[in-house]
Amino acid sequence: MSHFLAFISASLIIFGTLPATHSSEKRPNIIFFLIDDLGWSDLGCYGSKYHLTPNIDKLAAGGIRFSQAYSASPVCSPTRSAVMTGKNPARLGITDWIGASQKFRVLVTPKNTKALPQNELTFAESLNKSGYATAYFGKWHLGADDKDHPSSQGFEYHRGVNRAGSPGSYYYPFKRNKNSSATNVPDFDSVDKDSYLTDLLAEEASKFIEKKKDVPFLLMLSHYSVHTPIQARKNDSNRYKDRMKDIGLSSKISIKKEKYGNTRMTQNNPDYAAMVESVDRSVGKVLDKLEELKIKDNTLVIFTSDNGGLSTLQNGRRPGPTSCLPLRAGKGWLYEGGIRVPAILAWPGVIGEGITIDVPIISMDFYPTILTAAGIKLDPSQHRDGLDLNSIFRDKELPSRALFWHYPHYHGSGNRPSSAIRKGNYKLIRWHEDGSEEMFDITKDISETADIAQNEPAKRKELAKDLSQWIESSGS
Numbered sequence: 001m002s003h004f005l006a007f008i009s010a011s012l013i014i015f016g017t018l019p020a021t022h023s024s025e026k027r028p029n030i031i032f033f034l035i036d037d038l039g040w041s042d043l044g045c046y047g048s049k050y051h052l053t054p055n056i057d058k059l060a061a062g063g064i065r066f067s068q069a070y071s072a073s074p075v076c077s078p079t080r081s082a083v084m085t086g087k088n089p090a091r092l093g094i095t096d097w098i099g100a101s102q103k104f105r106v107l108v109t110p111k112n113t114k115a116l117p118q119n120e121l122t123f124a125e126s127l128n129k130s131g132y133a134t135a136y137f138g139k140w141h142l143g144a145d146d147k148d149h150p151s152s153q154g155f156e157y158h159r160g161v162n163r164a165g166s167p168g169s170y171y172y173p174f175k176r177n178k179n180s181s182a183t184n185v186p187d188f189d190s191v192d193k194d195s196y197l198t199d200l201l202a203e204e205a206s207k208f209i210e211k212k213k214d215v216p217f218l219l220m221l222s223h224y225s226v227h228t229p230i231q232a233r234k235n236d237s238n239r240y241k242d243r244m245k246d247i248g249l250s251s252k253i254s255i256k257k258e259k260y261g262n263t264r265m266t267q268n269n270p271d272y273a274a275m276v277e278s279v280d281r282s283v284g285k286v287l288d289k290l291e292e293l294k295i296k297d298n299t300l301v302i303f304t305s306d307n308g309g310l311s312t313l314q315n316g317r318r319p320g321p322t323s324c325l326p327l328r329a330g331k332g333w334l335y336e337g338g339i340r341v342p343a344i345l346a347w348p349g350v351i352g353e354g355i356t357i358d359v360p361i362i363s364m365d366f367y368p369t370i371l372t373a374a375g376i377k378l379d380p381s382q383h384r385d386g387l388d389l390n391s392i393f394r395d396k397e398l399p400s401r402a403l404f405w406h407y408p409h410y411h412g413s414g415n416r417p418s419s420a421i422r423k424g425n426y427k428l429i430r431w432h433e434d435g436s437e438e439m440f441d442i443t444k445d446i447s448e449t450a451d452i453a454q455n456e457p458a459k460r461k462e463l464a465k466d467l468s469q470w471i472e473s474s475g476s
Contacts, residue, residue: 027216028347028373029209029299030127031286032366034083034220035279036076036139036166036227037331039309039324040340041267042276050240050249050267051276055284056344059303063346064355070422071307072363074331074338074407074415075100076165076227077141079306079363084122084142084153086367086383090406090474092117097165098141099182100409106433107417109409110476115143116153121382123367124154124218130376133157133212137201138222141165144182155220159187159204160197167224170197170231170275185224196233198225198275202282206289213293216374221286225275228310230321232274240270240277253319258329261414263312263337264320272321297348300373302366305341307331312338314414328448332413334405334420334429335448345389347373357392360422362403365389402466406476408432419476421467428453428463437464 040046044053045060072082077098078089089095093113096102102109116122128134136150136158143149144163151158162168164183168176172193174185188200205221244251254265267273283303290296309322311330324330324337331338343361345351364386368378372390387398402423409417417432425443430436439453439460453460 027132027375028350029216029295030132030218030370030373031290031299031301032218032220032222032370033283033286033301033303034080034139034222035303035305036222036224037307037310038226038276038279038305038342039311039322039330039337040305040327040342041324042226042309042322043280043342045344046342048267048276049247050243051273052243053276053280055280055287056303056342059283059287059301059346060344060354062348062353063301063344063351064357066343066345066361067356067358068360069304069341069343070339070360070362070403071305071341073405074307074333075411076139076306078407080140080142080222081116082363082385083306083366084116084124085120086123086364086386087120088364088385088404088406088474090404090471090476091385092120093475094142095406095476096409098143099164102409105410107408109417112409115145115148118147118152121379122153123370123383124150124220126154126371126376126379127218127374128154128156130374131216132374133215133217134219135159135205135208135212135217136161136220136222137205137208138220139165139167139224139227140222157208160185160201162186166227166229167197169229170224196278198223198278198282199285202285205282205286209286209289209293209295213295218370219286221282223279223282225279226272226309226321228321230269230271230275232271232278236274236277237270240273243273244268244270255319258312258333259414260416261312261314261329262317262319263329264323265325267323267325269321300347300350300370301345302370303342303344304363304366306363308333308336308338308341310413312413312415314412317412320413326447329415330413332411332415334407334415334418336442336446338413338415339405339420345369359392359398360403361387361389361398402470404467404470404474406471406474408476419467419471421463421470423463423466426459426463428460428467430464430467439463 136155168183327337328335367383368388
C-alpha cells in the first residue's frame with residue numbers, strides 16, 4: 001500500500017489545494033456515469049476477456065481505477081439514494097428497490113420509502129445553487145411521481161427519465177406495450193425508429209455539453225443498461241457470436257449452486273456483451289465531445305455502477321446474463337459479487353494516469369469528493385457516511401472506517417434478508433432468518449470460499465458487535 005500511495009502523491013496535483021472559488025473559469029465540469037447492474041468483472045480493465053470496452057479502458061488508463069469500490073446496496077434504488085445524499089440508504093429508509101413487493105415469507109420485511117426524501121440536500125442541489133448548470137439523463141428510480149423526479153432534486157434539465165427501474169424496451173418506441181406503463185421511456189417519440197436507447201441517451205448528453213460548454217456543468221448519464229430486458233443491436237450481438245468462435249469461448253453455460261439460487265459462472269452471453277459495449281460506446285461519444293470542445297482538461301469524470309452484475313437468480317429461474325467471477329454471487333447478495341463494483345475517476349492534469357488503488361471506497365464517497373472538486377464547502381451533517389476521496393491524495397490515506405450494508409429483504413436472486421460489515425481485511429455477513437453469520441478474510445479470499453467465523457471467534461465477536469450497534473444507530 002505504501003508503494004502505491006507514494007506513487008500516487010508524486011503523480012497528482014492535490015485536490016485539497018484547489019481554490020474554493022465559484023469562478024466559472026476555474027471550476028471544473030463534472031460528468032458522472034452511473035451504470036445499472038454493471039458487474040465488477042464486466043469491463044476489460046477489470047479482467048473481462050470477452051466484453052470489449054476500449055473507451056472505458058482508456059478512461060481508466062488516464063486516471064484512477066479503484067479495485068475495491070463498493071455500492072451502498074446490492075440493488076439499485078438504495079445505492080442511488082446514497083450517491084445523491086452521501087448517506088447510507090438505511091438512514092433514508094430506502095433499503096430495497098423502489099416498487100419492490102414486500103411479501104411475507106419467513107420474516108416480515110420492513111416497509112420501503114417510496115422516494116428520495118425532499119428534505120435531503122443532494123449534491124446536484126449544492127452545485128446548482130453555486131452556479132452549475134445541471135442535467136440528468138436516463139434511469140432515476142428514486143420516486144415515480146412528478147414531485148420526486150430529478151427536477152425536484154437539483155437538476156434543471158432531464159431527459160429519458162421513466163417511473164420505474166428498467167426501460168420498457170431499448171428499441172424504439174422504448175415501450176413495453178401500447179398501454180401507458182411506468183417503464184415507458186419518455187421524450188423520444190420523434191426520434192429515428194432505428195434508434196437504440198443507450199446510444200440515444202449519449203447523444204442527448206452530448207447535446208447538453210455542446211450547449212453548456214462555456215459554463216461549469218454537472219451531467220449525470222445514468223444508463224438503463226445493462227439492466228434487463230437483455231436487448232442488443234442485432235449486428236452487435238452477431239459480432240459477439242463471432243467473437244466467441246474467434247477466441248475459442250464455449251457457448252455452454254456453467255452454473256453453480258448458491259444457497260437458494262444459482263450463479264452463472266461464464267461470461268458468454270452475446271446480447272449482454274453487446275449491451276456492455278453500447279455503454280462503452282456512449283462513454284466514448286461523451287468523451288469525444290469533450291475533446292472536440294477542448295474542455296476535457298477541465299472536466300472531472302466519474303464512472304461506477306449501482307450494484308453488482310446479475311449473475312445469480314433464485315431456483316427455478318433462467319440463468320443470469322453475466323458472471324461476476326472471481327467474486328461470489330451477484331446482484332441482490334451481500335457477497336462481493338453483489339456489492340463490489342467498477343469505479344474510475346479521471347481529471348487530466350489533476351489526477352495522475354494509470355493508477356490502481358486498492359483502498360475500499362463506497363457510493364457515499366462521491367458526494368463530498370464532488371463538492372471539494374467544485375470548490376464548495378463540505379457539509380458533514382449531510383454526507384455523513386461519505387469520505388472525501390481527495391484525502392487519499394492529500395494525506396496518503398483515508399481515515400480508518402468500517403463499511404456497512406443492510407438489506408433486510410428477499411430478492412429474486414435467491415438472497416434472504418441480511419446485513420454485512422467490512423472492517424479492515426475482514427467481512428462478516430449476518431443472515432436474519434436464523435441469526436447465523438459467516439466471516440471471510442477478503443484480501444486472502446476474494447471469492448469468499450472459506451468461512452473463518454469459527455476459527456477466529458474474537459474477531460467475529462468484534463465485527464458482530466459493531467454491526468449490531470450500527471444497525472441500531474442507523475435506525476434500520
